[in-house]
Amino acid sequence: MKIAVVGGTGLVGSQVVKVLRENGHEAVPHSRSTGLDLLDRKGLPEALAGADVVVNLTDSPTSDEASLTFFRTTMDNLLSAGASAGVGHAVALSIVGADLVPGLVYYRAKVLQEDLLKAGPLPYSIVRASQFFEFMETVLSWTSGSETVRLPATRIQPVALADVAEAVAEVCAGEPLRGTRNIAGPEVFALDELGRITLAERNDQRSVVTDNDAGIYAVASGDALIAKSDAIIAKSTYRDWLARR
Template identity: 70%
Template sequence: MKIVVVGGTGLIGSRLVGLLTAAGHEAVPRSRSTGVDLLTGRGLPEALEGADVVVDLTKPPAFDDTSPAFFRATMGHLLDAADSAGVGHAVILSIVGADQVPDLAYYRAKVLQEDLLKAGPVPYSIVRSTQFFEFIDAMLSWTSDEHTVRLPSTLLQPVAGDEVARVVAGVSVGTPLRGTIDLAGPEVFPLDELGRITLAARGDRREVVTDDGAGLYAAARGRALVAGEGALIAVTTYRDWLARQAH
């Protein structure tokens, strides 16, 4: 099976390509660096020639009010090219709870991306994931200084990137879901607690200050970013993942 992974050089994409290749598929990573630009459509028809599946893992340059326009353009180009090439399955990676946080432009944009895919001509699958373990450090950096890290008590259920890649790989080689599956890690944490666990594991002595107005995730309320009933639950815990990073 030939599977084109647009955004195939990133965190999840590179792992996905490795898994698909190991399983005997022709997994082809494509990105701007290989001459494929979803935003303009450049190189896309050629990239999708002979493809059975296309996986879109691209991200906008900024997670702000420009992101809806990014996904409107990229999904339009992707679906047009995939339909013309006879691709039988389009897969995207989205976010658990994206439709529950309307105050975040990026989350609204991901819902738009999902809706465009659903309304398009290509059979599809949507994998919604919670936040990746690998992104926690970046989240802490948004509202930190040399002495403190300010974090809201927003509930998160983070998951290992390796397990996200495995689920996306399984979905990609299967029959189109024509629907959505959710994936989450095995534990739910308030983000401020995640911060304390992370800093302790890194030997970072800064104080975590609970501030429910701090950072991007302050816009999420209650269990908006926690997986609901029927979600796939990964096995790797955050503390186990942190311990592995230290070796």
């Protein structure tokens, strides 16, 4: 099966390409570095020529209002070109609970991307993943000081990027879901607790201060970012992942 992996040279995409190839598929990575620009359609017909499946793993360069325009334009362009190329299955990666956090513009933009895919001309699948383990360093950096890190007690269910790549690859190789598959890690943490675990593992002497107004995840309430009962629960635990790193 020939699978066009748009965003295939990035953090997620490169791992998806690796898994697909290990499973015997012809996975072809496409990105700006290979000559593809989804915003102006440059290289798009060539990228999709002969593809059975296209998976969209691109990300907006910003998380502000411009992300809405980015996801609208890129998804419209991809679906139009996919239909013209005869692609039989379009897959997109999104976020667990994206529709439950309207206070985040970026999450609204991901929901828009999902809605465009659902209403589009191609049979589709959506994979929603919870926050990546690998993203924790970035989360810590947003509200870090010399002696403290401020984090909200928002509940999250983080997952290893490698487990997400496996889930995306499995969906790409299967029949279109015409729906959504969720994947999350095996443990639920308060974000401030996860920060303490991370700093302790790194022997970072800073303390974590619980501040429910700190960072972007402060706007997520209750179990908005927790996977529902139908989700796939990955095996990798956060502490094991930290130890391997």
